[in-house]
Amino acid sequence: MKAIVMMRGKSGAHLLDLPKPKLTRPDEVLVKVKEAGVDGTDYNMIKHNLQDIAEGRNEIVMGHEMVGVVENVGRKVMSVSPGDTVVMTVRRGCGICHPCLHNQSDMCMTGLFTERGIHKRDGYFTEFVVDQEQYVVKVPANLAKLAVFTEPLSIAEKGIAQLRTIQSRFPWTCGHPEHDFLAADWGGCKTALVLGAGPLGVLAAALLRLAGAYTFVADIVPENSPKARLVKQMGANYVDARGKKPKEIVDFCCGSSSQLDIVFEASGAAVTAVKLVNYMSRSSIYVMTGIPQKELLIQVDAAQLVRQIVSYNQVVVGSVNSNRSHFEMALKDIPVINSRFGGLLEKMITHRFKLQDHDQIFSATDETRIKTVIEIEAS
């Protein structure tokens, strides 16, 4: 079967023929991959030649976002059967720490986990994959066409879940009990700024809009670009951050006097991300999900920064990866987001390729590219 791989000692992406995987345990599922999503992690792996290949191997199959159809199951598998549409999670736990032993490998405490398509374990830019049932999530049949968004949306779901849990430390942000951070309409009377209008930023903004938050999304593309149009389609405001200092971005969102309750960083633009901490409001929360690559040095007034975080009760929290529960949340929200915001998810897919197009998939991306999907036909 064909697979897009990174190879030891070579740069770029390559198409290889690999043996089709087989069921070897009674709790395993064989899945035929139908679509795989490409995201910033994949582009960075190629651009910066970030190879993380298991010992004893010469290649790693790329890709960590997928939707597929079950082809065969081991005798102990209960939750899926052949013909079911499924998605698969990314991280495989260390098998040692308590979070990993309790279905929260996204919070692994040893760092000894692996990740499909990223970290020492083959991914999904291929025709067939095998994994244990616990990592395979059944997709309702009517969501097959949009389920390729499950993994990226699960990353936004986890970040937002972290923020809601942490901010439930104080219920009374306004006079409405229905806007408590653990209530369904928790976004009411709150202002949020999302940094980055890539797929993760747009999906995080969609969740913020669903919850009723007054939402701004900042990026460095013009007002009339496809990304900015998607932002506006959700009833969020687009901030063209080109030439704007972090303070000017915040002032654009809420002026100098009112509250910026939430910052959600999804760009990986490290300098802006750090400088924005200086403009957080009192009792506000900042969720960081973007992962910068290059080393970037800046000067900060450490005393001012610490004084502000302490005296304003601020929280900066990092959020990476996601677990099965976030995949399940994403599958619930996918149809809601798509119908509420005028086919948002369909419009996000701007480019479609085949496995054989591995050179074009990673060639320079322009600002019209939002989500790239690889359509996979088993040979």
Ligand SMILES: [Zn+2]
């Ligand atoms: Zn662990």
Ligand SMILES: [Zn+2]
């Ligand atoms: Zn309220």
